[in-house]
Amino acid sequence: MTAGTPDSDQMTGDLLKLARTSEFDVDAEALHRYFEELLEAATLLGADESTTVPTPFHPVAP
Amino acid sequence: MTGSSLVPGLTVRQAGAAFRDGALDPVELTRACLDRIAATDGVLRSWVVVDAEGAISQAENAGRELRRGIDRGPLHGIPAAVKDIIDVAGLPTRCGSSLLSEVAPARDDAPIVARLRAAGAVILGKTVTQEFAAGALSPPARNPWDASRIPGGSSGGSAVAVAVGASLVALGSDTGGSIRIPAAAVGVAGFKPAYGWFDLQGVHPLAPSLDTLGPLGRTVDDVAVAYAVLRDRPLASDDRPSLAGMRLGVPIGYFRDRLQTGLDTVFAEAVRVLRELGATAVEIDWEEAEVARACAFVLNRVETARCLWPHVAGNPDRLGRLNPDLRVRVVGGRLVPAVLYLEALAARERLRDAMLAYLKTHRLAAVVTPTLPATAVSAADPVIRDGDREESVGVGYTRLTMPFNATGQPVLAVPCGFAADGLPVGLQIAGRPGDEATLFAVGMAYERAAGWTRRLPPAVPAEG
Numbered sequence: 001m002t003a004g005t006p007d008s009d010q011m012t013g014d015l016l017k018l019a020r021t022s023e024f025d026v027d028a029e030a031l032h033r034y035f036e037e038l039l040e041a042a043t044l045l046g047a048d049e050s051t052t053v054p055t056p057f058h059p060v061a062p
Numbered sequence: 063m064t065g066s067s068l069v070p071g072l073t074v075r076q077a078g079a080a081f082r083d084g085a086l087d088p089v090e091l092t093r094a095c096l097d098r099i100a101a102t103d104g105v106l107r108s109w110v111v112v113d114a115e116g117a118i119s120q121a122e123n124a125g126r127e128l129r130r131g132i133d134r135g136p137l138h139g140i141p142a143a144v145k146d147i148i149d150v151a152g153l154p155t156r157c158g159s160s161l162l163s164e165v166a167p168a169r170d171d172a173p174i175v176a177r178l179r180a181a182g183a184v185i186l187g188k189t190v191t192q193e194f195a196a197g198a199l200s201p202p203a204r205n206p207w208d209a210s211r212i213p214g215g216s217s218g219g220s221a222v223a224v225a226v227g228a229s230l231v232a233l234g235s236d237t238g239g240s241i242r243i244p245a246a247a248v249g250v251a252g253f254k255p256a257y258g259w260f261d262l263q264g265v266h267p268l269a270p271s272l273d274t275l276g277p278l279g280r281t282v283d284d285v286a287v288a289y290a291v292l293r294d295r296p297l298a299s300d301d302r303p304s305l306a307g308m309r310l311g312v313p314i315g316y317f318r319d320r321l322q323t324g325l326d327t328v329f330a331e332a333v334r335v336l337r338e339l340g341a342t343a344v345e346i347d348w349e350e351a352e353v354a355r356a357c358a359f360v361l362n363r364v365e366t367a368r369c370l371w372p373h374v375a376g377n378p379d380r381l382g383r384l385n386p387d388l389r390v391r392v393v394g395g396r397l398v399p400a401v402l403y404l405e406a407l408a409a410r411e412r413l414r415d416a417m418l419a420y421l422k423t424h425r426l427a428a429v430v431t432p433t434l435p436a437t438a439v440s441a442a443d444p445v446i447r448d449g450d451r452e453e454s455v456g457v458g459y460t461r462l463t464m465p466f467n468a469t470g471q472p473v474l475a476v477p478c479g480f481a482a483d484g485l486p487v488g489l490q491i492a493g494r495p496g497d498e499a500t501l502f503a504v505g506m507a508y509e510r511a512a513g514w515t516r517r518l519p520p521a522v523p524a525e526g
Binding site: 025026027030031034035037038040041042044045046 | 352353355356357359360363378381386387389390391393394398402405406409457
C-alpha cells in the first residue's frame with residue numbers, strides 16, 4: 001500500500017470521514033495531507049518484512 | 063575584561079577561569095549578557111521572559127560564594143537560558159501558546175533547572191519555543207546571521223541566545239530534532255542526549271517516548287561542560303583529542319540525497335578535515351534510516367495528539383487558538399489506527415538493536431551526517447526551495463534528525479561551515495548511549511581544526 005494507491009485512498013477517505021464526525025472543524029486539505037504523510041510512514045513500517053510485532057499474549061509455561 | 067565586549071566569544075571555561083583569578087565577576091558577565099539581550103532582541107525576539115533583577119541577584123550570590131571559597135564547579139556564575147517549555151520557579155511556562163498566556167508562574171524548578179541552579183548557574187530567563195515545541199520555525203525569533211530567516215526550532219530561542227552571546231549556555235528539548243535543527247540553522251553546538259538520561263518532570267510533554275532535554279552552547283566544549291554538570295559527571299579535558307585510529311561511518315544515500323545545492327560539498331569538506339585529524343571515514347549506507355524516520359514520525363504524531371488534547375478537549379474555540387499545523391495534528395493524531403502505533407513501537411525496538419549492530423559490525427565509533435538538508439529559510443515564506451524542488455520545512459528539516467530520535471542515540475550537532483547564501487551549515491555525530499565522550503572528542507577536535515566557531519554573527523543584527 002502506497003500513498004495514492006486505491007487502498008491508501010480508501011483509508012485516507014475513511015479517516016477523513018471519521019475526522020468530519022468529530023466536533024472539531026479543521027482544514028480538510030491539510031488533514032488530507034496529514035493522513036497521506038502518515039500512510040507513507042505506515043507503508044515504510046509495514047514494508048519491512050523483518051518487523052516483528054511483539055505479542056502481549058505469550059503462552060505461559062505450565 | 064570589561065563590559066559587553068565580553069560576549070559573544072567568551073567560552074564557559076574562559077569565564078570560569080577569569081572568575082577564579084579575579085579578572086571577572088559573575089555580575090559583570092551577567093550584565094554583559096543582559097546588554098546583549100537589549101542590543102539584539104528587538105530584532106531577534108528570542109526571549110519571552112528576562113528576569114534581569116533575579117539574574118543580577120543570583121550573580122551577586124555566585125560572586126560572594128566564590129570569594130568565600132565556595133566553588134560549585136564549572137557552571138558557577140555562568141549565565142544560562144531555559145526553553146519556555148521547562149519550568150523555572152517564579153516564571154510562567156507558556157510554551158509559546160496563547161492557550162497558556164494566563165498560566166500562573168511555576169511553583170518549582172524542573173529537576174534539570176534545579177540541577178543548573180545547584181551548580182551555581184545564573185538563570186537569565188526563558189527563550190522562545192515553537193508552540194508546544196512542535197515545529198521548526200520558532201516564531202517570532204529570527205536568525206542572527208540574517209534576520210529575515212528563521213532560526214530553526216523548536217528550541218530556536220535558546221540557539222539564538224547562545225549564538226549572540228546573550229547567554230553562555232541554554233537548555234533545549236529534542237523530540238524530532240529540536241536541539242540539532244536550530245543549532246545547525248544558527249551555527250552553534252547542541253547535544254541531544256540518549257533518550258531517558260534526564261528527568262522530564264516539570265517539562266511540557268510533546269511525545270514522551272521521544273522527548274529529550276539537552277544543552278546548547280556556542281562551542282562544543284561549552285555544551286560538553288554543561289552536559290557533564292547536568293549529569294554530574296567528571297569534566298573531560300579540553301585538550302585536543304586525537305582521532306587517530308577512530309572509524310567514523312558516513313552514511314550515503316538517504317543522508318546525502320536531496321541536499322540543497324552546495325551543501326554536500328560543505329559536508330564533504332568536513333569529512334576531509336576529520337580524515338586529516340586521523341579518523342577513518344567509511345562510507346556505508348544505513349539502509350533503515352527512512353524506516354527509522356517513519357517510526358519516529360508515527361510515535362510523534364500519536365503522542366502529540368494525546369499530550370495536547372487536554373488543552374482543547376470539548377472546546378473547539380480553544381482548538382482554534384492553536385496554530386493550523388497543530389490543530390491538524392491534534393485532531394488527526396487521535397484517529398491514527400492503534401495497530402500502526404504498535405507497529406511503530408515494535409519497529410523502534412528493532413531499530414535500536416539494528417543501529418547498535420551496525421556500529422559494531424562496521425567497528426564504528428560514531429556516525430557523521432549533515433544535520434539539515436537546507437540552510438535557514440525565509441520567515442515570510444518558510445518553504446525549502448532549491449531549483450525546481452520544494453519541500454515543507456516540517457518534513458525537510460526533520461528528515462535527517464528524526465531517524466536518531468527513533469534509535470534514541472546521543473547526537474551532537476556541530477557547525478561545519480557556511481553555504482553560498484552566507485548561512486551556517488551543520489553536521490551531526492551520532493554514537494552509542496553511554497559513550498558520549500567519543501562524540502564530544504570528535505566534535506571538539508573537528509571544531510578546533512575547522513575554526514568555524516571563531517566566526518561570529520553581526521554584533522547588532524539588521525532588521526529582516
